[in-house]
Amino acid sequence: MAATIRIPTPLRKLTNEQETVEVESATVGAAIDELEGKFPGIKERLVSEDGEVRRFVNVYVNEEDIRFLESQATPLKDGDDVSIIPAIAGG
């Protein structure tokens, strides 16, 4: 099984400019660890010292914010789309 993670522009320097990365992990948290294995340094950009997703980082699984799902325990299945997006203001 594989889910696709879409990498936001500010992090593409770490992924050799790759816009998407395939992961095999079963949860969002595990997928972040899997990303770290492939692209060392990326995890600390996404997760703060206390293990939580950084407050200005939003993670979506199939367009749904993981904070409405099970946060990092949110399960991933084949074909899921994961987006990592900086929080932005507007109105």
Place this chain on the structure above:
Amino acid sequence: MSKSAGFMRALKCRECGREYPLEATHVCEFDFGPLEVVYDYDKIRKSMTKAALAKRPETMWRFRELLPVADDPTVGTRVGYTPLIKADRLAKWLGVREAWLKNDAVNYPTLSFKDRVVSVALSRAKELGFKTVACASTGNLANSVAANAASAGLDAIVFIPADLEEGKILNSLIYGARVVSIRGHYDEVNRLCAEIAGKYGWAFVNVNMRPYYAEGSKSMAYEIAEQLDWNLPQHTVVPMASGSLLTKIHKGYQELIQLGLARDTKPTVHGAQATGCSPISVAFKQGMDFFKPVKPDTIAKSLAIGTPADGFYALKVMKETGGASDDVTDDEIREAMSAVAECEGIFTETAGGVTVGVAKKLVASGKIPAEDSVVLCITGNGLKTLDAVQGHVGKPAEIKPSLREFEQLIESDNKIKSK
């Protein structure tokens, strides 16, 4: 510092303090924290004196040194300097000694405070060489981007939630902007735009231009202070969607203190939300310094942001200034809109109803003491949200063109005084 930066020094991450060049970029590459413009205040102090200000035209650009453009503005040069109205009748309704309305319902040209942020964002976008501008919007921002882009000869693409008020949709289409309506709520529109902004080379005013754009809101604070003869208000009540306006009004007051233009009288800033979308006010009332995202359900669509990006900072400002936060239901919003209209002759949109309704609650609970003075930020115009009051403000009395019918009507009508 290069000459082309004007009074700006750099972009700086609000979280970790890393600095970045003054380009179209909005997040720190390290921790995704928002970038903010930092200025050369020593240079500003020399240039922006009260004597110099007295000679300048009455637009928001009289405070140009504190707005992030390198050269003179080229878009929206007539925006701002909206009336600050002493609202004695509304003060009675609120139960407070003195109330003022900062009336951006008549901001030029699109009747909301968004003209302030857009004129900054588009002026800066032109300086950076962009030809196409875009935004994610709950309506007012889209209207302003569409109108100001039209007058500047820029192409505009605006993204809105599909369920917006008809008035706000037409108010973008008329200017010839490409309007893309997304089947989802604002937070979903915003998420999509963040992804689009990474892919296309456009100036997204609330995404990659955000550090510049957001600073435009400070002009509301400068104007309030100058209109009160350089006194800072005891209390300011500000509606919160992303929380950006509240933090920028606070920043505006603090800058005036720093520049010696106003005395530090410890102005208190309060935040208002609609109960149907109240992540910030709920967090504040629970004493939290973080918020839980929500799915909005309110008639105050211009405030319907469930994941408020500046929520953390808004909470911090309210706490530090001794402010408070509350929220009001749809019925309370309509009631407050009617109060502003009936007391002051001002038709504000739902967001104004939120501000005024929450102000009443804060006075009732003593968080705004009854003997104090309060400024209420009216950010948009009621003509754009007619749907919200349709069916709630009564109907015209319809009669034949007959004097007898009129006399019958007036006898039974307690709204009209016959003598």
